[in-house]
Each structure stands twice: as C-alpha cells, then as structure tokens.
Amino acid sequence: MGEGWQAVDDYIVDHLLGTDDALAATLANNRANGLPPIDVSAAQGKMLFLLAQLAGAKHILEIGTLGGYSTIWLARALPADGELVTLELDPHHAAVARENLERAGVSDKVDIRIGPAAQSLAALAGAPFDFVFIDADKEGNAHYVAEAIRLGRSGTTIIVDNVVREGGVLDADSDDERIIGTRALFEMLAADQRLDATAVQTVGAKKWDGFVLARVR
Template sequence: MSRKTWAAVDDYIVDSLFAADPALDAVLAANTEQGPPAIDVSPAQGKMLSLLARIQGAKKILEIGTLGGYSTIWMARALPAGGKIVTLELDPHHAKVARSNFERAGVSARVDLRLGPALQSLVALGAENAGPFDLVFIDADKPNNPNYLSWAMRLSRPGTVIVCDNVIRDGAVLEEDGHDANVEGARAAFSFIGSDKRLDGTAIQTVGAKGYDGFAIAIVN
C-alpha cells in the first residue's frame, strides 16, 4: 500500500461521509496562500476531533498549537451555545491567518486565541483558574510534549479527554536511541501517559493524506 492509496481513501471518506463545506475549503486555501506550513490535521482527523468533542459533551476545550486554525474550527463547531475553545499559538503570522479563518468560518465568538510561547500562556491560564477543560488537544512543538501534558493535567478534571497528535512519526517512535527531538517528544508522550496513574490511555495509528502517524488518546481518571 502506498501513500497515494492512503490519500485516495481519505478522499473517499470525505466524499462519502462529509457534506460540502466551502468555509473549511476556503480555510485550507487561505493557509496555502498565506504561508503556514501544510501540517494541518486532515479533514477526516478534524472530523474525529469534532466528534470526540461532541461525544465528550465538551463546553471548554484547550488546544495547544493553533497554526492556521483548521483544527480549531472543527472543534469550535462542536461546542454548544456558550462554549469556548482556548487555543495557543507562538507565531504572530500564523495567529493572524487563524483569526481571519475564524471570521471566515463564523466561529470567532467561540475562540480565545492566546499569542505567545505556549508554556507562558499555560502559566497564565493556571493563574486565571481557567480550567478545568473537558478536552485538550496537543499539537505543538513535540519536544515539549511532557510539559504540555503536565499542564493538561493541571487544567483538567476526572473525565477530561487528552489527545496528543503526531506520536507515531512514520514508525520512528520505535527508535530508542534516535537523535530526532520530535521522535524523542513522541516517546516522552507515551512515557508520560503510561506512567501517570491518573491517566488511562491508548494510541491510534493512522494512515492517509498526512502519511503514517497517529494520536495518543487518554482520559483522566
């Protein structure tokens, strides 16, 4: 099986299960035109995050890593009236593109975008007693996965769902003695979830338009 086949199956999933969505199509086009790297979640993955939020009944969501806001929009759409997603972004240009995309998708009122280093923003959220969040999605710089997971725990409650993206990395997560900081971050996410007795987790390997990767998913006991 090839990446071409995986991408074709992703297209089939979208064509078969999703209604036409010009707003989200425009968001992806804007991201391509305005420069954020093409590392958004796929449409199928975005829909998965949306369904997880709905299954969870999430009213408060924390996203670490906004990029152009594509995944943010999927989750924001799943929120009930009065719900809010706080999303953290380091890069001012990415944040500017994301804000424009939130307007385009009609979700700006549900989104609180915090600009700056995520760890600083997380400290601020802690000081504000902003938690607990019902769903936390971690998709930022991978070496900081343990720090982000630690903050996710501080800002959670029993029943909070935590999702960490890009933890398989084409299978490189198996490399115990590698020198890739992103792989080390993925392995650190597994170590954190596996060793923290407050968490019950698993991982899902994925193939598709984004290649071979996966998510770690855990619930706070």
C-alpha cells in the same frame, strides 16, 4: 501504498463529509500566507469534532493553532455558550487563524493566546477544560499533557497528534528532537497514574502517523 491511503481518505470525505466552503477557504488562505501544510486531515478534523461532542465539551483547550483548521472543527462542536482557548507561538499564524475563524463564523467562541505554550499554560486559570487537543512542538508534549491534567478534571479527554512519526517513535537512538519528545511522552503516559491512555496508528492523507487518546481519571 501512499496513493491508496490518499484515495481512501478522499472516499471517506466524499461519502461522509462532503464539501465545506469555510474549511476549503481556510486551507487556501493558509497556503496563500505561507503556512506549512501540517493541518489535520478532513477526516481527522471530523473525528475531533465528534470526540469533543461525545465528551460533552463546553470548555476546550487547543495547543497549536496554526491557521485554525482544527480550531474550526473543535469550535463547531461547542454548545452556544461554549469556549475554546487556543495557544499559538507565531503571531503571523495567529493573524491568519483569526481571519479564518471569522470567515467560518466561530470567532466569538475562540480566544487565541500568542506566545510560548508553556508560558500561556502557566497563566491559565478558571473553569476546568473538558477536552484538550495537543498539536504543537513535539518536544513539549509531556509537559503539555501534564498541564492538561492540571487544567482539566476527572473525565477530561486529551488527544495528542503525531505520535507515531512513520515508525520513528521506535528509534531509541534518534537525535530528532520530535522523536525524543514523543518517546518522552510515552514514558510519561506509562508512568502517570492519573491517566488512562492508548495510542492508535493512522494512515491516510497525512501518511503514517497516529494519536494518543487519554482520559483523566
């Protein structure tokens, strides 16, 4: 079945996205620099782009830059005077991302901040973020969503990636910190009255996973 998922993703990309030299170069540069191949898929990247545009986002926060693949999609959704702040723990990843953002022509809209996300989030202030994409260490997801609420406003859109984990989210006895963190996220979402939220399962190039879609009330 996994081969079928990939084939359908390829069909979607061929018909609805086409080729994109900057994004292809980003993935190639990531591989050449030893970054893990855990970027969102092309179809998911286009979804982020469209969701950010639908939200009318002018200020975007991304938690987890990696090599900047999703960052490029989100930056492209911004208006001319928009800004994206992206947080990355690893200085090497951030350096590769800077190269990719420059090549894609969006570096002027992006502020990369290096260090533990919790510390970077605590230091953020200013205009509220309209759109937040969270794709970092899963152990911190509940905290990152709480910070997204604090740094957002009524109507802020929050997306959290990798929340199904091929069904692992159902395993209450798991000792996998990523699953423990994901389950803690769902408990937080269920209890926090400041959010309207759902989660959607996905299959495709990234196998079986899913994402949370939430809106600050």
